[in-house]
Amino acid sequence: MSDKAENTTAAQASSEFVISECEPLKEYEQLMDTNVTSEELDDKTSKENFKKIGLAVHDVIFKLVFDCKQEARTESQHKAGELLAEYKSDACFYAPWPYNEWIVKLRDELLKQEQLDFWRDVVVKKQLGPCWARDSDAFDSEDKPPLEFYAHAGCVAPFAASLKVKASNTDQTEETPETDADRVAAMTGNFEAVITADNPLKQYRDLMKRFVVVNIHVDDDIHKASVQKIATAVRSIICQLLFEGTPTQQEYDTASELLQEYKSDAAFYGPWDYNDWIVELRDRLLERNMLEFWSEKIVKLELGPCCSRDSDFFDRDDSIPVEFYNRGGCTAPFDPPVVEQD
């Protein structure tokens, strides 16, 4: 098309991009500034350059993670994690597909070489798996979330819980519409929120489906009150399951499943009540020394207060509830956020 000869920079002329192991993030950012994000470049050139820079990133990350000496491991893994996060955010915009292919290779190598700390603490925790609708505009809600990618070495995708509620929403649209009586109840908020210890999850879902996730326009105040009503019922049944008599393993599991589902709904409809109540629940658990439920369910499944990790009520300016988890010898199942310095 047009004559690009005059705006080739020295960097473009040398098609070799290399990133060394001493300050990889800095070098990467410099390469990006000159060869990709600069407004002088035309689109084709910057995309080709991004591809080449990507190859350099792949190389240096593999070196940092797999070829470093034992004593320097922590530092070099930290460098690799930083670089990977930055590289992924650019890949989401410029070229998600090659990233998605490569990150699978990196994962497989991590698992093969049993670099599980890097896998768990960096790739899973920071959600550095394949780009998808959460982080890239090349995708939408019809694309499959990369759940499977994370399901290795005892990990689950950090966003698994929030997808559950979405799924129940979409199931609902495929079904026949609600009955007239339910529709009137949803419009007016006149219904009984009954949840018993006998299969509470199913009852909870059913209530949500009939009176909250409905295909009609419900006045906002009534809608809020309905959500509140069902939430109150869920909270009391969870307390009943956990604190009445000696709970069986079955009751523990039921309570935690319900709690997960309730949390992901709360993250969507309004997390404030949940965030207050979960602190109370935590304190009651610790009072009674129910450490197993605390560490295996609440901490591991990240059932603490909703935050920007799982709810669109929050963004990066909001603090992440790291401190909530520092009880009973546990720590948050994710890294404390890095305070950015401009």
Next chain:
Amino acid sequence: MSGLRFQSLLAVGATALGAFYLGSYTERQQGNNNKESAGLCRLPGLPVFGTVSAAALIPPSEVNLNATPSRISQIMKFGFPGLDHVRSQSDYVLSYDRRNRIPHWVFEHLTAASVAKNDAVDRAKCDFRPDESIHPFFRAQNTDYRKSGYDRGHMAAAGNHRLHQKHCDDTFLLSNMAPQVGQGFNRDAWNSLEMYVRKLTQSYANVYVCTGPLYLPHKEDDGKMYVKYEVIGSNTVAVPTHFYKVIVSEAADQRLHMESYIMPNKVISNDTPLQVFQVPPESVERAAGLLFFDQINRKQLATINGKKV
């Protein structure tokens, strides 16, 4: 005598004709040398055809990779909403708003076949790219959208054009994009509306849909109305306040059903039913400054937004 006169007439005529052709030839040559060094070639905008006839169905086996006149007239069967900078892509038609660097409208014609999952079409091969056919002054670029907080939101959705790889590729031109709120809108609620439109092809033989941006006024504290919208990037790409879709579905019995939607360009909760966004088609027309499907008499529609006319 008369023979002589005839000869001289012939000579004069031939000279005149020769001079005319020589003149126009040199004119053309000069014109060619004056091409801008940037190498921009003028591309035809509006496809003008000798006749605009009602569309005949193209046999489904034939996949057209260029915007053929028959395909364009099929897509635009019910009239052009406006005529500003009309471009035809292989499977949709677009009117480009040079001032705002996004479309005025895009028009699509969907069938069950064109929206069906197709293994021969690979989304991973599609790439957001600037539209070289638009003058550089008015072109949106990837850099405008990067870190802007907005998605590159398709007006003609990629999922509507699955008959051929090229049809899908064409939807990734930045001339078909507008800045859309990502999570909660482009990738969710707006996507649901797109899916709903595709679903209509299961009940209707032909679905025609016009999609575009709106810049709606709102009242400020001084009691006056203002239109206010953000612009992003060095090319100042406009961020619309709302988007519309006006849809006409043609049933097997030839009856036409119209639906129209306006959605705000912001986070919309997942459980909001689409009906909430239905509006009378006239209100979209007034707001957009365009007339949709004006070849159809509204009284002849079977339903509008699900209600009998």
